[in-house]
Amino acid sequence: MNETPKPNSFRAGPDEDGRFGIFGGRFVAETLMPLILDLQGEWEKAKNDPAFQAELADLGAHYIGRPSPLYFAERLTEHLGGAKIYFKREELNHTGSHKINNCIGQILLAKRMGKTRIIAETGAGQHGVASATVAARFGFPCVVYMGATDVERQAPNVFRMKLLGAEVIPVTAGNGTLKDAMNEALRDWVTNVDDTYYLIGTAAGPHPYPEMVRDFQSVIGTEARAQLLEAEGKLPDVVIAAVGGGSNAIGIFHPFLDDQSVKIVGVEAGGRGLQGVDHCASITAGSPGVLHGNRTYLLQDGDGQILEGHSVSAGLDYPGIGPEHSWLHSIGRAEYVPIMDQEALDAFQVLTRLEGIIPALEPSHALAEVIKRAPKMGKDEIILMNLSGRGDKDIFTVAKILGMEV
Amino acid sequence: MTIRMDNRFAALKAEGRPALITYFMGGDPDFETSLGIMKALPGAGADIIELGMPFSDPMADGPAIQMAGQRALKGGQTLAKTLELARRFRESDAETPIVMMGYYNPIYVYGVERFLDDAIASGIDGLIVVDLPPEMDDELCIPALAKGVNFIRLATPTTDDKRLPAVLKNTSGFVYYVSMNGITGSALPDPSLVSGAVNRIKGHTALPVCVGFGVKTADHAKAIGAAADGVVVGSAIVSQIAGSLTKDGKAGPDTVAAVATLVRGLATGVRAARLVAAE
Numbered sequence: 001m002n003e004t005p006k007p008n009s010f011r012a013g014p015d016e017d018g019r020f021g022i023f024g025g026r027f028v029a030e031t032l033m034p035l036i037l038d039l040q041g042e043w044e045k046a047k048n049d050p051a052f053q054a055e056l057a058d059l060g061a062h063y064i065g066r067p068s069p070l071y072f073a074e075r076l077t078e079h080l081g082g083a084k085i086y087f088k089r090e091e092l093n094h095t096g097s098h099k100i101n102n103c104i105g106q107i108l109l110a111k112r113m114g115k116t117r118i119i120a121e122t123g124a125g126q127h128g129v130a131s132a133t134v135a136a137r138f139g140f141p142c143v144v145y146m147g148a149t150d151v152e153r154q155a156p157n158v159f160r161m162k163l164l165g166a167e168v169i170p171v172t173a174g175n176g177t178l179k180d181a182m183n184e185a186l187r188d189w190v191t192n193v194d195d196t197y198y199l200i201g202t203a204a205g206p207h208p209y210p211e212m213v214r215d216f217q218s219v220i221g222t223e224a225r226a227q228l229l230e231a232e233g234k235l236p237d238v239v240i241a242a243v244g245g246g247s248n249a250i251g252i253f254h255p256f257l258d259d260q261s262v263k264i265v266g267v268e269a270g271g272r273g274l275q276g277v278d279h280c281a282s283i284t285a286g287s288p289g290v291l292h293g294n295r296t297y298l299l300q301d302g303d304g305q306i307l308e309g310h311s312v313s314a315g316l317d318y319p320g321i322g323p324e325h326s327w328l329h330s331i332g333r334a335e336y337v338p339i340m341d342q343e344a345l346d347a348f349q350v351l352t353r354l355e356g357i358i359p360a361l362e363p364s365h366a367l368a369e370v371i372k373r374a375p376k377m378g379k380d381e382i383i384l385m386n387l388s389g390r391g392d393k394d395i396f397t398v399a400k401i402l403g404m405e406v
Numbered sequence: 407m408t409i410r411m412d413n414r415f416a417a418l419k420a421e422g423r424p425a426l427i428t429y430f431m432g433g434d435p436d437f438e439t440s441l442g443i444m445k446a447l448p449g450a451g452a453d454i455i456e457l458g459m460p461f462s463d464p465m466a467d468g469p470a471i472q473m474a475g476q477r478a479l480k481g482g483q484t485l486a487k488t489l490e491l492a493r494r495f496r497e498s499d500a501e502t503p504i505v506m507m508g509y510y511n512p513i514y515v516y517g518v519e520r521f522l523d524d525a526i527a528s529g530i531d532g533l534i535v536v537d538l539p540p541e542m543d544d545e546l547c548i549p550a551l552a553k554g555v556n557f558i559r560l561a562t563p564t565t566d567d568k569r570l571p572a573v574l575k576n577t578s579g580f581v582y583y584v585s586m587n588g589i590t591g592s593a594l595p596d597p598s599l600v601s602g603a604v605n606r607i608k609g610h611t612a613l614p615v616c617v618g619f620g621v622k623t624a625d626h627a628k629a630i631g632a633a634a635d636g637v638v639v640g641s642a643i644v645s646q647i648a649g650s651l652t653k654d655g656k657a658g659p660d661t662v663a664a665v666a667t668l669v670r671g672l673a674t675g676v677r678a679a680r681l682v683a684a685e
Contacts, residue, residue: 017541027510027537029466031562031587034569173472179463186465191588193564290511290537291463303484304515305462 010257010333013324018207018294020327026206028293031190036293040208042113047215052108059104063137064094066101066219070227071387075354083237083377085370087387088224088252091359097389098220098248099130099201105216107134110197117192118142120199121185123150123178123244124315124362125157126389127201132166142166145184148176150314157393175308178244178318182292202245203322206293210323217251224384225255236384238263238373242366243336244280244315246322248388257333265373266325267365269311270338278310282321283329283336296323312341312397313361315389343368345401348391360389361397411503411531411556411579414453415614415635424631426451426676427616428669429507429640431458431474432491433483434647439657440478443647443665444495448502450666451673455495456534456638459488459508466536468591470641473648477655485512485521489528496529505532505558505579510546518546522553532556532579540572547576560584561607570610580614580636581607591641594620594630601633624675631679639672 122128135142241249271279299319328334347368460475556579618638
């Protein structure tokens, strides 16, 4: 393997073709190419437009509830007996997760571009709910594609989307999870190019989505960095977040990438273990490939066919990962580790009992890594974790696994 | 390697009719049956063969081709076997151009250089890779052209005059005009709109312009063929295969014959096309 030279800044990517090293790019059908070029042009203009930024900040403060609190988890810290643990409380946002940060940004772009219809894909339903929410707020019709398996295991969110006026279309192709929902959303977009805005929920897909979604989510890390400096007078030693597509993770990581002392840890879904195919650890157990518009680490067989994967958490049940994570892994700036279903479920219960916070199963994976690391760290060290979503949507899944009746 | 393709279009020009380009999925429903289908195509009137490479996530395809890909993968088809299919076909047909069509990931994983060498050895004349727009030409298009394999580009209704030169720049063999925004297997577009689009593209290139998406019957082929240098039929053939299978999805006794019958009808359509145009 060639040694990749270290860049001057880890925050400068992607290049003008949307590449982070060899990852990223624009691998889409010709029909979509003019659309993503338009989107890129509009995004370039919007991000440098003070009026756009002001509207974004205003909605952030009054609609989402930003800044989200930084919370010192005192009892968990005491229980683990090591590093001080801080949570960035993205689960307190309107709609219950970090997803709304990106949706507000993109709906403002859709409005600027004169689009009249919103489509979105969703796994756990958090992005679907956030999309349906902003569509309602701005008066757009909204169609959400959701794998049939996920429709079943995330019933509360399906109901929320319908209440908000969105049409939820169950996708039965493949395993009926996030990957299949994304295929179907792309098919819709290719068919309805003139009026439709595709609101991608994660920091993946063709350029400019990975960069744009990252920028909208970076508010998480920017706030957390300032809040922690205020609270502790120093930066964290480790920042930890769960990674499916990776938008909550890149959102909290990105503002810390050039802080050399800060360790960055992404947590992938180890599912039932890495030996077989029942996991979603694209970086730990996958290889580079091209899917959904970008080159990135994927779960695939030797013939380049994409595997389905598995995670107890619908939001992590995706066989790829955002291209910037693949790049951060390839240059060694971030470390990616797997957490198994059972470890996440245990962590879910620990947090519920010790801190009175019911986390979503996605950040429960990050929490399980915190639980592993904190006891081995000094009491003067700090872990910052992105508590990216609340667990209300998961109580039925957890009840079923624990053998309890709801 | 471009000789077979150029010869074929030259012969069609002399004959004064458009090409019939037939798509089927390699390995659907199994290797031997699809080899039988491929061998039957030229005799039934196909001028150029599009050989589909199955992919688990075909983002631009409708249900018919999605299911064909799933059948092929279930039957054990791989990219190596699709190349083998072409090689076996070439044992008895040295003339009919073969264009492999699919998505990039299986090729990327196989290795671009290795794939191109094996494709040439298997008698492949061109490639259509749906998710490689001109912005991604360094990936496969440039290496393919360097080795003499045609890289056939898709142009669509969203490809405006400003973008057309970029799309046509590294295109060779022919231009594949996708007649509508949408997935494969949708309804036939208005032939008059198609002829306007074909003429627009012809203003930018001397390459033959072939039209696909939505052509299902001999009448469609005749109408579209009046305006284009070739007519591509895919979903209709794939659906014909699907309809001929046994209940458990295996090849039926008439699978190959059913495809040949459909293609013979379509061939009548393209052969009538220029008579319409001359009227």
